Amino acid sequence: MEKDQRSPGRGIRQSMSGLHIWAGLLMGWILYAMFLTGTVSYFKDELSQWMRPELAHQAELPDPALVAQRIADELVASVPGSPQWSMRLPDARTNSVYAFWRTAPGSAEGGRRAFGEANFDPATGGKVTARDTLGGDFFYRFHFQFHYMPALWGRWIAGAAAMFMLVAIVSGVITHKKIFVDFFTFRGGKGQRSWLDAHNALSVFGLPFHFMITYTGLVTLMALYMPWGEQLAIKTQAERQQMTAELNAFIQPGKPSGQAVPLAPVAEMVRQAQERWGRENVGRVTATNPGDSTARVAVARGESGRVSMSPQYMLFEGTTGRLLEVREGVGSAAETRGVLYALHLGRFSDGVTRWLYFLVSLMGTAMVGTGLVMWTVKRRQKLADPERPHIGFRIVERLNIASIAGLSVAMTAYLWGNRLLPAGLAERAAWEIHLFFAVWALTLAHAVLRPAKAAWIEQLWAAAALLALLPVLNAVTTDRPLWHSLGQGDWVFIGTDLMCWALAALHAVLAIRTARHRPKLRAAPAKGRTGIIGGALEEGRS
Amino acid sequence: MTPLIDRVRRTAPVASRIVAALFGGYALAALGSVAALALPMSKPQAVLTGMLASFAIYAGAVVWVFAARNALRAWAGLLVAAVPLAAAAWSVW
Secondary structure, eight states: OOOSSOOTTSOHHHHHHHHHHHHHHHHHHHHHHHHHHHHHGGGHHHHHHHTOTTSOOOSSOOOHHHHHHHHHHHHHHHSTTOSEEEEEOOOTTOSSEEEEEEOOTTSTTOSTTOEEEEEEOTTTOSBOOSOOOOTTHHHHHHHHHOSSSOHHHHHHHHHHHHHHHHHHHHHHHHHOTTHHHHHTOOOTTOTHHHHHHHHHHHHHHTHHHHHHHHHHHHHHTHHHHOOHHHHHHOOSHHHHHHHHHHHOSOOOOOOOOSOBOOOOOHHHHHHHHHHHHOTTOEEEEEEESTTBTTOEEEEEEOSTTSSOOSOOEEEEETTTOOEEEEEOOOOHHHHHHHHHHHHHHOTTOOHHHHHHHHHHHHHHHHHHHHHHHHHHHHHHTTOSOTTSOOHHHHHHHHHHHHHHHHHHHHHHHHHHHHHHSOTTOTTHHHHHHHHHHHHHHHHHHHHHHSOHHHHHHHHHHHHHHHHHHHHHHHHHHSSOOHHHHHHHTOHHHHHHHHHHHHHHHHHHHHHHHHHHOOOOOOOOOTTOOOSTTGGGGGGOOO | OHHHHHHHHHHHHHHHHHHIIIIIHHHHHHHHHHHGGGSSSOHHHHHHHHHHHHHHHHHHHHHHHHHSSSHHHHHHHHHHHHHHHHHHHHHHO
């Protein structure tokens, strides 16, 4: 059993191996879900377009200045008295304009801190009339705050999981003495060795990315996780404003004067920003106290052309459109944070970089997945009675099935729900999400009730079938089947259809390989498991 | 009684390390983020520097806690690292 006084022979590599395995296992299922939904989120805008098939393919980007004016007019009319609203202008990847606003104090919608949000049609300025859906944003939000719980809880859980991941990465590297030699080692068809080699190759190849994505993930929410310095040093209102200005381009509303003055043309302000940063490189337009004499409008720089999320914006007087300030730089620490933040989101990417992000992130997902599976593969060989494994083994084995194969089924089911749920359904967007979780729960029930191997195979085939048939479902239920989108050059729909088939093939291959696999079972050695970190010690490599 | 004591004696060091890693590590990281306020830079920059570095401190502390030869050394190491950070933090309190 675990002796705390370690003999000198039991080196740091062994203790790090134990740390790696247990840190990885405890948060592995959450991390897998965060990794996979996060990976998909690199295409969240495209997925949102696919999930709103009523919105026509955007062959040409409309002039952002005109769009900004249209949406501003709409917001002025539809949310009068709002102390702040903000819109993200369309770019090549979005065909709708997302806007949110604070509801007017004392309005019917709720208290002072209440928010509203909607998607607008850039062509008409009206609210989008597409089916009610959260689109790709569901996966994006789920990957750092989950669902069915207050967002703050979810963010703390995600932070804890990310911290475990960081520890697992560092301890994994220390464990791994022959890190570069092993990268070129793959011993296929050899059970545990193959899993280990696959896990190593996936981890080492993507190591800089995995490390970056984990650390920057923590950075995105660092003010929540490490608030102590800020609480101690930032006390006055002025200091707080100075701090906020270092972090984002959201200008905060001051006290309204109560004197009504209409908002000056927003299009003119956006034009000035376009001259500075490029026609299609204007990101966000935020107005505070619009319609009041104290109104301010900030037009922020777009995300392409620089790897940083640090605020750069032009500030205008809302009533006259006069340029008050151009902000194009923050302090060095704030810029560092801006760069790390941008690296995590990858929004600066062009098409090729985006695909690289997606693929390496998918490898990260597979790294977590192979790690989880390896835990059971290693221990199965040492089970006293392989027919009746102990409860801990069974829990891990079944959770692995539902959280790996089951998640694929559930995520695809979410897309099926998007096409199949009736348009008039009340709370439709919420029902798409309920469907996702209901299917995920079913895969867990299935994993518990069926023999483990059968459950793996059946769920992988289910995911493959659902993915393979999704383009067919799309062709039947929308007027944008593959042949149509090919004719239009609509790469969002073409790409989604092809990606579904590629992922279906991947799941089919995994299902076939699992079905063919014959685990070699050895009788357990008499001493059995060697304690809490015991299994970890078998890492010794030939 | 004896088996229970045995059990406690066996698991206590591991439990102690886990507590040291989770809470001791966080406390050290938090202390480090406050100590950064002593850096010669403006307040917002110092606050952000502390936040950015804190996760590296946390991860390093956890690795140390499990690399140390025994649980006592693990705690002692955290305390030793805390002394200069606490001194720096004290200067700006």
